[in-house]
Amino acid sequence: MMIASDRQVTCVYNTAHQIYESRLQYHLVKCKKVHNDQKKAICSFDSTHHVPASDYLVHIQTCPNRRVLDEHAYHVDGERRSAEECWKEYVPVNLPPPQESWDTDGPGYTYNPDRVSREKPVIRVMTGGTKSERKAFRQRECRRLQNLNNGLPLNERQSA
Incomplete structure (x- = not known):
């Protein structure tokens, strides 16, 4: 739809393109993809x-x-x-050096979801691995859940 005061402009990517000013943004997006070497x-x-x-x-x-x-x-x-x-009135601010460094400070507490889920009666799923590895994992999970339900202590659960 052309507006009465809409004038034609030349595309910056291809001078053969004459576009109405109201459509220029749409055209430039398309033309930029074609002329990405410029x-x-x-x-x-x-x-x-x-x-x-x-x-x-x-x-x-x-x-x-x-x-x-x-x-x-x-x-x-x-x-x-x-x-x-x-800019003449601008005075740069001298900030003190930072007291903490994320590069040198070690992580305090890190959350390990595998360790936490091992202690809870939840069904875990193995992603990836071969068919035999997944089968062995499911068998270990069944034993782990049985041990949790039977209330075995932590050291006996790990040996089972």
Whole structure:
């Protein structure tokens, strides 16, 4: 469906493609899949801006849709200020070094579901293994459940 004010634009992947502006996003998704050899970056401010990856940083600085973000981001205390003015006042915060390290600290308590289920009257299932291994596992499980139901102590259950 064409809108009266809808104008035609040229596809960035194939200049032979002329698309109505209202259909451009749909077309770019399809055309990008076909022309995946072209290295294009998608603008953060407008998803219909597919620019060469080498020109991406320049485009981000000069994108006409960046104005919306700038107006919102740099409206401080009721007055509008430029990004440069806001950055001049920025003071980096020196944070203290972290007190914990996930790399050096060993795990405190780890949950082992196999160990826990061995002590409870639940039916366990072996996944994988050969047919004979699964059969042996089922037989061991039957003995384990019988021992649990008979109330045998832990050391006798393990030897059975």
